[in-house]
Amino acid sequence: MLNNGxxxxxxxxxxAEQHLIANGSSVIALMDRAGSGAADYIWxxxxxxxxxxxxxxxxxxxxxxxxxxxxxEKGAIVKIVASAEPSTDxxxxxxxxxxxxxxxxxxxxxxxxxxxxxxxTGLTRPVSGNLLKHYHRxxxxxxxxVAIDLPSxxxxxxxxxxxxxxxxxxxxxxxxxxPAHYLNPAAALMGDRVGVDIGVRSVSQTKLLxxxxxxxxxxxxxxxxxxxxxxxxxxxxxAAKLSALAAQRSGAGYVKIFAGSDFESPNHSIVTVPCDxxxxxxxxxxxxRIGVIVIGPGLGRDxxxxxxxxxxxxxxxPVVLDADAxxxxxxxxxxxQGRSSPVAMTPHSGEFAALSGGxxxxxxxxxxxxxxxxxxxxVHKGSDTVIANPxxxxxxxxxxxxxxxxxGTGDILAGMIxxxxxxxxxxxxxxxxxxxLHSRAASLAGPSFSPExxxxxxxxxxxxxx
Ligand SMILES: NC(=O)C1=CN([C@@H]2O[C@H](COP(=O)(O)OP(=O)(O)OC[C@H]3O[C@@H](n4cnc5c(N)ncnc54)[C@H](OP(=O)(O)O)[C@@H]3O)[C@@H](O)[C@H]2O)[C@H](O)CC1
Ligand SMILES: [K+]
Numbered sequence: 062m063l064n065n066g067x068x069x070x071x072x073x074x075x076x077a078e079q080h081l082i083a084n085g086s087s088v089i090a091l092m093d094r095a096g097s098g099a100a101d102y103i104w105x106x107x108x109x110x111x112x113x114x115x116x117x118x119x120x121x122x123x124x125x126x127x128x129x130x131x132x133x134e135k136g137a138i139v140k141i142v143a144s145a146e147p148s149t150d151x152x153x154x155x156x157x158x159x160x161x162x163x164x165x166x167x168x169x170x171x172x173x174x175x176x177x178x179x180x181x182t183g184l185t186r187p188v189s190g191n192l193l194k195h196y197h198r199x200x201x202x203x204x205x206x207v208a209i210d211l212p213s214x215x216x217x218x219x220x221x222x223x224x225x226x227x228x229x230x231x232x233x234x235x236x237x238x239x240p241a242h243y244l245n246p247a248a249a250l251m252g253d254r255v256g257v258d259i260g261v262r263s264v265s266q267t268k269l270l271x272x273x274x275x276x277x278x279x280x281x282x283x284x285x286x287x288x289x290x291x292x293x294x295x296x297x298x299x300a301a302k303l304s305a306l307a308a309q310r311s312g313a314g315y316v317k318i319f320a321g322s323d324f325e326s327p328n329h330s331i332v333t334v335p336c337d338x339x340x341x342x343x344x345x346x347x348x349x350r351i352g353v354i355v356i357g358p359g360l361g362r363d364x365x366x367x368x369x370x371x372x373x374x375x376x377x378x379p380v381v382l383d384a385d386a387x388x389x390x391x392x393x394x395x396x397x398q399g400r401s402s403p404v405a406m407t408p409h410s411g412e413f414a415a416l417s418g419g420x421x422x423x424x425x426x427x428x429x430x431x432x433x434x435x436x437x438x439x440v441h442k443g444s445d446t447v448i449a450n451p452x453x454x455x456x457x458x459x460x461x462x463x464x465x466x467x468x469g470t471g472d473i474l475a476g477m478i479x480x481x482x483x484x485x486x487x488x489x490x491x492x493x494x495x496x497x498l499h500s501r502a503a504s505l506a507g508p509s510f511s512p513e514x515x516x517x518x519x520x521x522x523x524x525x526x527x
Pocket of ligand 1: 122
C-alpha cells in the first residue's frame with residue numbers, strides 16, 4: 062500500500078520530499094519516478110488514446126512534461142498545453158526534455174484523454190478567470206479525465222473544492238495519499254484512485270483503514286469472557302434490536318437488551334432485561350459482568366431518554382454513544398472527560414455538528430479535535446468515515462458500498478463496535494474493526510440490501526479477518 066497507508070498533508074509531503082533529497086535523491090529524480098510511473102499506468106489502462114496534458118507552473122506541471130514525453134515515447138499522440146512558464150528548476154528541466162507539440166490555452170482543443178497536471182499540492186487559491194474557463198473547456202471536451210496527484214482546484218488537506226472541478230475517471234496519487242484522496246467532496250469526484258510509489262516512507266498520525274486480524278475465541282472462552290453487551294432501548298424498538306443482532310454476529314459472548322417490560326426480544330438468544338424506570342436501569346446495569354453499554358439507537362430525545370442517558374454516564378463502564386444519545390449530549394462533551402472507562406461516539410455529520418459546534422474545514426482535524434475535547438474515540442460517519450482517538454491518531458475509511466446510506470445501518474455499526482470492544486478491550490481498535498467489518502459486510506451483501514441482510518453478512522466479513 063502506498064506509503065504503508067500513511068496519509069500525508071501537503072506540509073508532511075514536502076517534509077517527506079526534503080527527507081528523500083537529504084538522503085541522496087533530487088526533485089527531478091522524484092519527478093521522473095512520479096511522471097514515468099503515472100505514464101505507465103495511463104498507457105496500460107488506455108493505450109493509443111489521443112491525449113492532451115495540461116501543465117501548470119509548479120512541479121505538478123513538471124510531472125506533466127515527464128508524463129507527456131513518456132507517452133510520446135510509447136507511441137501515443139500527445140500534446141501539451143501550458144498555462145504558464147515553469148517556475149521551478151525541476152519543471153524547467155522536464156520541459157526542456159519535451160520533444161512534442163506545445164500549445165497555448167487559446168490554441169488547444171480537447172482530445173479524447175485529458176491529463177490534469179495544472180496544480181497539485183501547491184494550489185494556494187481558487188483557479189480563476191481565463192485559466193478556469195479553458196480548464197473546463199478542455200476537460201469537458203474529453204472522454205477520459207485523469208488527474209495527476211490531485212484534480213486542480215482541490216484543497217489537499219481538507220478535500221474541499223476551491224473552484225468548480227470536473228469529474229475524473231482516474232486520479233493517480235504520487236508518493237502518498239493525501240487527505241483529499243479520501244475526504245469528500247474531493248474523493249467522490251476522483252474516479253478510480255491509484256498510487257505511484259516514489260520512495261516516500263513517512264509516518265503520519267493519519268492512516269487508511271486497513272483490515273485488522275480478529276482472533277477466534279480461545280478454547281477456554283465462555284460467554285462472559287467474550288463479553289456481555291448491554292443495549293439500552295428506547296421507544297423506537299427496532300433500532301435497539303438491530304444493534305443487538307449486530308453485536309451478536311460480531312463476536313459478543315452475550316447480548317442483553319435493557320428495555321420496558323413490553324419489549325420483545327428479536328430472537329431466542331438475546332435476553333431482554335425489563336427496566337420500567339431509570340432506577341431499575343441503574344440497578345441492573347450495575348451487573349459487573351457487563352463489558353460495554355450501547356445507548357442511543359431508538360432512544361428518543363425526551364426527558365425520559367435524557368434520564369436514561371444520565372444514568373448510563375454515571376456508571377463507570379465502557380460505553381458506545383450513538384444517534385439520540387449524541388443529540389442529548391450536544392455540546393456537553395466535557396461530561397465524558399476524566400472517565401476511567403473508554404467511550405466511543407459514532408456521529409453522522411448532523412450529530413457531529415451538534416457535538417462540536419462545527420467550524421472546522423478538515424474532517425480529520427475536526428474529528429481529532431472532538432476526540433481530544435471529549436476523551437472519547439470518535440467515529441465520524443459518512444461515505445468518508447474518520448475514526449479519531451484523543452491522542453491525535455486518525456484512520457480514514459474508504460467508501461465501499463453506496464448502498465450503506467440506508468436507515469438502520471448506523472444502529473448496526475454501534476452494536477458491532479461494542480461487540481468488538483468486549484473482545485479487544487481497546488476502543489480505537491474496536492472502532493476500526495467494527496467499521497471495516499461493516500463496510501466489508503456491505504460489499505458482500507451486494508446491491509440494495511436491508512439492514513437484516515447486512516447483519517447476515519457480518520460473519521463472512523469476519524471470516525476474512527481470521
Ligand atoms: N512532493 C513530492 O515529493 C513530489 C511532488 N511532485 C509534484 O509536485 C506537486 C507539488 O508541486 P508544487 O510546485 O509545490 O505545487 P503545484 O505544482 O501544485 O503548484 C504550485 C504553483 O502553482 C501556483 N499556484 C497555486 N495556486 C494557483 C492558482 N490558483 N492560480 C494560479 N497559480 C497558482 C503557485 O504559485 P504561487 O503564486 O502560489 O506561488 C506555484 O507556482 C505535487 O502535487 C506533485 O504533483 C513531483 O512529482 C516531485 C515529487
Ligand atoms: K493535477
